Each structure stands twice: as C-alpha cells, then as structure tokens.
Amino acid sequence: VRPQLTNPQDLHVLFRKQFELCQVKQGETIACLSDLSTRLEYVQAAFSVARIMGADIYEMRTSAVPSWTRVGVETVGACKGTVEALKAADLLLCFHVPLFTRWLKQVRDAGTRGLMIVDHPDDLAAHMSTPAVKKATIYGSQRLRAAKTMRITNDSG
Helix, strand or coil, X not given: CCCCCCCHHHHHHHHXXXXXXXXXXXXXXXXXXXXCCCCHHHHHHHHHHHHHHCCEEEEEEECCCCECCECCCCCCXXXXXXXHHHHHCCEEEECCCCCCCHHHHHHHHCCCEEEXXXXXXXXXXXXXXXXXXXXXXXXXXXHHHHCCCCCCCCXXX
C-alpha cells in the first residue's frame, strides 16, 4: 500500500480548485459516480465543496469496479434510469474509469461535463491542472478537429 503524503484535509482545497476549473456554478447539479473501491474522502470532499459553492450534489454507487486494465465496462449502462439521471446532471464526477463506454458517450452528448478522478491523493496534488493548461488543451482539440490531414512522425521517420 502506498503511503499518503497529502494531508487528508487538503483534499477539500484540491476539489475546490478542480470545481473552479470546471466552472461549477450555484444551482448546478453534480453527480458523483462511485464504486466499491472509491475513496470515501473523495466523495466527502466533493460534497463539502459543492455545498460551499451552492451546487446540488448526489452520489450514485455501482457494484462493478472497472480499472485501467478493464475499460469499457458498462457500470451504469445496464441499470434502468441511471443514464437518464446522469444526462440530467451538469457535471459528472466519475471516481472510476468510464472510458470507451456507450453510456458515457450518451451522457456527454447530452451536454453533461465530465471529470474523472481516480488518482492517488498525492498525484491529484502534483498534477493539478491550471487555466493555462486547460486553454492549451482546448486550443489543441479545436485545431485537431479542424484539420483535414495529419502526419505523425517519430525519430525513426
């Protein structure tokens, strides 16, 4: 087990910074999607910060535990009503790996913003994004979307 160097009380600060980057506003609804391996302190920090920022928040917990080695697991896609609830949220905090699932595409297509939080607390602190990184990422995404062709090279040619 990896020791945690980040003070557990600092999670509140990290979640506040992340919610500000996600432009969480008063009256928005945040859905937390957790599983049996989710760190309880992450859900608690999200609840606390959402309340302070005036957002509504709830937790939906699934019994499936996807991981980096098992992507595409339909954690909520098979459960009645869950996708509809997530589509109605303004922001989805996913505390496991939802990548390559049909339900995530449906939720994102409905306009719900998404944030995946799966890292160790020390990594959350060390890799916290900045407004400049977000701006550069959005710019790169727009440029890629507008491209007609792409050439990828490496040192081998």
